[in-house]
Amino acid sequence: MFFDDATQCDDVAISPWEFHWESQSLTREASATGQRYIHHVERGSRVLLPFLCLGFADDVSHQGERPMAIRWRWQRAIPGALYPELAVAV
Numbered sequence: 001m002f003f004d005d006a007t008q009c010d011d012v013a014i015s016p017w018e019f020h021w022e023s024q025s026l027t028r029e030a031s032a033t034g035q036r037y038i039h040h041v042e043r044g045s046r047v048l049l050p051f052l053c054l055g056f057a058d059d060v061s062h063q064g065e066r067p068m069a070i071r072w073r074w075q076r077a078i079p080g081a082l083y084p085e086l087a088v089a090v
Helices: 032-038
Strands: 018-022 056-063 069-074
Touching (some): 032 056
Antiparallel strands (some): 056 069
């Protein structure tokens, strides 16, 4: 999990290629922000996840509302040495 001063987020690596990320608490799937996350490829934008700079990622799946839980797939695998530190369980 990722912690900052005001929030606790369930943001974790779930494999060397995929990352589970939660949006801001008020983001709904139908909102402009939710749609921007889901349809970023066809809209011509790319996602850089704000965890560590591990490269670009694409939407794999998403569920829920306020916050949305999004599974991202990195275009390159997490380096082997970093994965154990970022993973839910190895």
